[in-house]
Amino acid sequence: MLSTSPQSSVIHPRQLLVTCAELISRSEFFSANRLLSLISTDFALQFGDSTERLVYYFCIALRERINRHLLSTTTCVMNPSINIPVTLAHQRPIFSSSSPQIILPNQIPRPSRIVEQDVTTRYSSYLSLNQVTPFIRFTHLTANQAILEAVEGYSSIHILDMNVMHGVQWPPLLQAIMERSSTLGRSCPTIRITGAARDPSLLDRTGDRLRRFAESLGLEFEFCDLILYDSEVVDHSEAVIHALMDHRLRFDQVKEALAINCGDYLHCLLREYDTRSLRRFLHKVKTLNPKVLTLGEREADHNHPLFLGRFVEALDHYGAVFDSLEATLPPQSRERVAVEEAWFGEEIKDVVGEDGERRKDRHQRFESWEIVMRSSGFKSLALSPFSLSQAKLLLRLHYPSEGYQLQVVKKNCLFLGWKNRPLYSVSSWQ
Incomplete structure (x- = not known):
């Protein structure tokens, strides 16, 4: 799991993610946005080690949560002519590191948890999930x-x-x-x-x-x-x-x-x-x-009513899951990538990124x-x-x-x- 050794002077990604979640829980979304930009730039890799992959999916989930709140309070996004690029990729930052950025929701395709757009991919990845874990x-x-x-x-x-x-x-x-x-x-x-x-x-x-x-x-x-x-x-x-x-x-x-x-x-x-x-x-x-x-x-207690408590619980739970995958599969396992993206990544988006009736994984x-x-x-x-x-x-x-x-x-x-x-x-x- 993510290290938080007090002996080290290095700031570990877990500490930064928890700090970001704390800012969100206090509704300090622009500060959280800036911090998330740094985390995604320096620590998030979909094809990295277990810590980098975990950070990658938690950054996606936090991004969705921040965007939803920023969009609800920022009038500029009501202009349909605004077109803000999304730079999320394996080794690229989720946000620009220069200033807070709003990402329009139609640029972030989020399939329904009930009738999913990529249902065939998800079902086939279930068979991989059954094999690799x-x-x-x-x-x-x-x-x-x-x-x-x-x-x-x-x-x-x-x-x-x-x-x-x-x-x-x-x-x-x-x-x-x-x-x-x-x-x-x-x-x-x-x-x-x-x-x-x-x-x-x-x-x-x-x-x-x-x-x-x-x-x-x-x-x-x-x-x-x-x-x-x-x-x-x-x-x-x-x-x-x-x-x-x-x-x-x-x-x-x-x-x-x-x-x-x-x-x-x-x-x-x-x-x-x-x-x-x-x-x-x-x-x-x-x-x-x-x-x-x-x-x-x-x-796992992913039904915690408070966001911060749920976030820390999810971070430790999925940290252990990603560590287990790291120990039992080769570094570039395509099956592991499919499982993490279609299953654990989607669960993290739900547990961390959603609220209220939209949240299903309780x-x-x-x-x-x-x-x-x-x-x-x-x-x-x-x-x-x-x-x-x-x-x-x-x-x-x-x-x-x-x-x-x-x-x-x-x-x-x-x-x-x-x-x-x-x-x-x-x-x-x-």
Whole structure:
């Protein structure tokens, strides 16, 4: 992570970024603008080391935040004839170092977090994210083990995945269910997966892949899609209930087992000072009496109401993420650049650059999720010993760096972190 050694007379970029954030928190935007120009000139490189890359993306996020406030208070930008150049590039300053500069918003293309302009690039980079970092695989493996044990002995299994993406989580589970049934001399259960996403074409492709894989195993399998339209962003609880009814679930709580997977999803239902949408969703799905609800989230407080607190938290969290990428990938890795730009860079822009309803990535620490889950009627399920052993094997085989660390908390949550900083948590509930 970024160094802040008090022994050194050199001013480190972390100190400068925090100072810039402090100026913004005091609404001293022109001073922040000048300081950001210096930081971006001297320390920000998209293809540099982990510190330079981290500074690069934080400079972009701070730039957007400053521009929005300066534009709202500067009358000159109302003139449509003004054309101010943007110099953001790999090794070029974000701002001119001579004087405060306003950048017009139409020169800063910012795709919506709901329907993104480069959705194909983002989805393809998800596959790279799954390959170059252990975080997604760790979440999938741990959640799958909890589901496998919770649905044991049922003749029919329904999995509701609230963030299905490419569906890469499910082939290993389908194979594990089949192998376990074969070992125990039982008939393999019927399996249905309902996958949720905002992109219908993505759901079509994901469903086709999973059907082909299930067919290769000889499983009785069905894939249903749940399209989360823009109007349902605020409250997905009704969408989920209606989807289950529309698909004629004929849900029998005695013979069928329902598993709900919420990997990197529940934080999307949070709003500033408002957990009503989240709690409505949890109360709705609790009435379905799921055998297990798996929860995978970032271990970071990116829902802090004060900008400065959120900024420092994000700086340390993503600093650890970028350090882990530096240690496990070669210096000029194109996959790493794609992942940092399409995923972590976009998250930083959201956490740092946005405010109010525009901000979507409201990650919380496990202790906050634990309070919400218990108050919504869920009880925690103990971690299986296989979960820890599988996670250890994953790191040893695919990410052999001593920096990655696993930690069991309260016997019901497994953390994956980098050098003593937890970054991801997985837990299961009923």
